[in-house]
Amino acid sequence: MPFAKRTDHLRPEGAYQVLARAQELEAKGHDIIHLEIGEPDFDTPANVCLAGIRAIAGGQTRYNPPVGLSSLREIIADQAGKKRGIRITPKQVVVSPGAKPNLFFPTLALVNPGDEVVYPNPGFPTYEAMIGIAGGIPVPVPLVESNSFSFDLKTFDRLVNERTRLIVLNSPSNPTGGVIPLADLEHIAETAQRHDCWVLSDEIYSHMAFDGLAVPSIASLPGMAERTIIVDGFSKTYAMTGWRLGFGIMPEPLAERMGLLLTHSVGCTAHFTQIAGVEALTGPQEQAALMVAEYQRRRDLTVDGLNRLPKIHCLKPQGAFYAFPNIKKTNKSSQEVANLMLYGGVAVLPGSAFGRYGEGYLRVVFANSVENIKRALERMEKVLNKSL
Numbered sequence: 001m002p003f004a005k006r007t008d009h010l011r012p013e014g015a016y017q018v019l020a021r022a023q024e025l026e027a028k029g030h031d032i033i034h035l036e037i038g039e040p041d042f043d044t045p046a047n048v049c050l051a052g053i054r055a056i057a058g059g060q061t062r063y064n065p066p067v068g069l070s071s072l073r074e075i076i077a078d079q080a081g082k083k084r085g086i087r088i089t090p091k092q093v094v095v096s097p098g099a100k101p102n103l104f105f106p107t108l109a110l111v112n113p114g115d116e117v118v119y120p121n122p123g124f125p126t127y128e129a130m131i132g133i134a135g136g137i138p139v140p141v142p143l144v145e146s147n148s149f150s151f152d153l154k155t156f157d158r159l160v161n162e163r164t165r166l167i168v169l170n171s172p173s174n175p176t177g178g179v180i181p182l183a184d185l186e187h188i189a190e191t192a193q194r195h196d197c198w199v200l201s202d203e204i205y206s207h208m209a210f211d212g213l214a215v216p217s218i219a220s221l222p223g224m225a226e227r228t229i230i231v232d233g234f235s236k237t238y239a240m241t242g243w244r245l246g247f248g249i250m251p252e253p254l255a256e257r258m259g260l261l262l263t264h265s266v267g268c269t270a271h272f273t274q275i276a277g278v279e280a281l282t283g284p285q286e287q288a289a290l291m292v293a294e295y296q297r298r299r300d301l302t303v304d305g306l307n308r309l310p311k312i313h314c315l316k317p318q319g320a321f322y323a324f325p326n327i328k329k330t331n332k333s334s335q336e337v338a339n340l341m342l343y344g345g346v347a348v349l350p351g352s353a354f355g356r357y358g359e360g361y362l363r364v365v366f367a368n369s370v371e372n373i374k375r376a377l378e379r380m381e382k383v384l385n386k387s388l
Contacts, residue, residue: 006132007133010129010132010133013125013353014125014350015037015038015349018036018338018349019036019037021342022034025343030345031345032345032346033345033346033372033375033376033379034365035348035365035368036348036363036365038174038321038365038367039367040321040367041367042287044238044240044243045238045280045284045287045288047283047284048238048276048283049276050279051276051278051283052272052273052275055271055275056272060271061270061272062271063267063268063271064268064269064274066266066267066268067093067094067095067258068093068095068096068247068268068269069271069275069278070090072095072274072278073091073093075278076088076247076249076281077089077249079281080230080249083217084217084220086220089252091252092250092251092255093255094250094255094259095246095247095269095274096246096248096262096266097244097245097246097266097269097273098235098244098245099202099233099246100246101261101266102229102231102246102247103130103200103231104126105261105265106198106248106254106258107131107134107136107200108130108133108134108261109254109258109261110166110198111134111165111166112134112135112136113136114135114136114137115134115137115163115164116139116161116163116164116165117131117134117136117137117138117139117167117168118141118156118160118168119131119138119167120140120141120143120151120169120170120173121355121356121357122143122175122351122355122358122361123140123168123170123354124170124202125354127170128140128355136165137163139159139164140355140356140357141156142155142357143173143176143178145315145326147184148178148181149178149315150178150180150184151180151184151188153184153187156188160191160195161195162195164195164197165197165198166197166199166200167191167198167199168199168200168202169188169199169201170201171202171203171206171215171319172205172208172209172320174205175322175354175358175361176322177299177319177322177324178315179213179318179319185217185218189218192224193224197227198227198228199218199219199224199227199228201218201219201228201230203215203217204246205236205320206232206319207236207237207292208236208295208319208320208321209318210292210295210296210317210318210319211296211318213319215319219249225251227251229250230250231246231248233245233247236321238288239291240277243276244269244273245276245277295366297370298321298367299316299317299321299366300316301373301374302366303316303317305377306323306325306377306380309381310381310385311327311388312325312327312330312384313325313326321367322366323366324361324362324364325362326361327360327361327362328360330388332387333350333352333359334350334351334352334358334359335350338362340383340387341362341380341383344380344382344383345379346379348362348363348364348365349362349363350363
């Protein structure tokens with residue numbers, strides 16, 4: 001029985017494929033250091049866990065509004081507005097089970113078959129998946145190392161046209177860790193307004209910036225709040241990946257349409273998860289800050305170690321918890337090098353898992369212990385010395 005053609009382009013996420021292969025090797029007795037999964041290695045803060053437990057014990061396990069609890073939406077509107085220097089109302093906030101519905105559903109609500117959608121490449125694989133499901137035409141724009149992995153703006157200008165409906169941004173970026181500088185955002189904003197495009201700004205890592213860097217949001221620029229969807233969540237900042245709690249911020253008419261899409265798909269986000277989210281935002285923030293400081297320490301260790309490896313060069317990421325080393329001098333594909341690393345005891349992702357412009361790179365996650373990162377770098381050096 002044939003499947004609907006709208007699903008033909010879908011592929012598994014590379015991280016889960018490599019994880020499965022690594023687990024197969026572990027089952028055979030191999031010792032693997034996991035630097036492939038983009039997930040915090042910290043526990044969810046205890047106060048957040050307790051808030052969720054108390055909510056379950058108190059019977060807060062029933063249906064709630066599809067767009068989320070009013071108490072959580074009010075807090076998100078206040079804090080997200082202050083962070084970005086704009087006024088946000090609770091009616092603009094849409095809570096979802098994880099951030100992905102706030103990527104997928106605005107795309108479904110805005111993109112008609114044949115519309116073009118510009119998105120970053122290398123980039124999060126869900127971007128291309130959601131464009132295809134909506135019937136849109138994916139238009140990848142390369143992130144270039146020479147621009148600290150921001151857009152190649154000359155290519156961007158050439159590709160955006162009257163058929164462009166949506167521009168997708170991600171800053172800090174998965175997989176590169178790059179932050180789009182304000183000057184580039186201003187250029188993108190002017191282009192979006194000139195061509196009357198929407199912008200979907202994935203800011204899930206916006207609280208994870210290093211060296212005191214402030215991550216600008218395109219929604220803060222003049223004329224952009226009314227055409228921008230901000231996507232954020234709790235998974236990375238508060239180590240709440242399994243809680244499935246995210247949110248979007250958008251103009252009210254689109255938020256209303258989002259409510260309909262949520263109603264007829266997931267129904268609503270778990271009540272007790274949202275209560276935990278309220279605690280995450282209003283409770284002590286020290287642990288979240290400590291996590292970022294520790295990621296910065298691990299970043300420095302990882303990048304310094306990668307730059308000491310033969311034929312490897314790695315820019316220092318400005319945010320998130322990913323390093324994206326350049327391996328082009330090895331004269332091997334990113335898949336070949338990733339395979340060698342896996343059998344050498346280190347699971348990493350080939351850059352090609354994030355699109356064709358990721359070829360020639362690896363994604364290395366430094367959300368792991370200092371001890372494991374040091375061991376992984378030693379193993380990577382042995383693999384390269386043996387194989388090159």
